[in-house]
Amino acid sequence: MLATQYLAYDYPVLGAFWTLVWIFLWVVWLVLVVRVIVDIFRDRETSGWAKAGWLAFVLVLPFLGIFAYLIVRGQSMADRNARQLQEQRGTLNAYIRDVAGGSRDVDDLARLSGLRASGDITAAEFERAKEKILR
Template sequence: MGGHVYLAYDYPVLGAFWTAMWVFLWVLWIFLLFRIVVDIFRDDSMSGWAKTGWLLFVLLLPFLGVFVYVIARGTGMGRREQHHVDQQQKAFDNYIRKTAGTEGGGGGSQADQLTRLSQLRADGTLSEEEFQKAKQKVLS
């Protein structure tokens, strides 16, 4: 057999390090590219034509497109991400309130609130004076 057989000790440690480094940088590049494409589609202030232009620029000339995008629009990426997270949190909170039956902000219907107050008074959590104040607040 005239071919070379490569064993594990034939692959130097520095070579393994550089391979791991290139794989890491490649994965980092893919994440950055994906993040920018998501940011392009998420931005409501851009028109469809602007989104198309940026998307073509980023996909056809990826290195130049990504770097120019980060320089030109990078400062707003964090704000847009925070706005998106805030919107998701509000939607989640509204869903929880709706599901729990506290949509009106007061904790349900007046009858439900009075029932809960009377249970708290019976358990000894509320004094008679606190119960009367809370009852007046519910009824007003």
């Protein structure tokens, strides 16, 4: 009796560690399942029937389906992910250029105003240059 009581309280930290390891592995598995399912729907080259087949395979036999998908389509999955990142980067760069272009106009107007204040250009030249900038 004493030995079984001792074993029940033996290494509680190790039990907590294994619980955390299992939780981590389940979270990794769920993330992998979600990424594969998202990739199935994101692929534009695959037909609807092929997508339905892969989805059924992944949902009916999850472990085998996920591993088969990663083996067969893993490289194209990485290519689609890289292409999506490039599109997002391009969109971000276009947004930054658009925003920076607006501030360039403000800088040009400030420089132009400084030139007029110093007497380097006349009021008529200032108005013409301002109209060019604001168009």
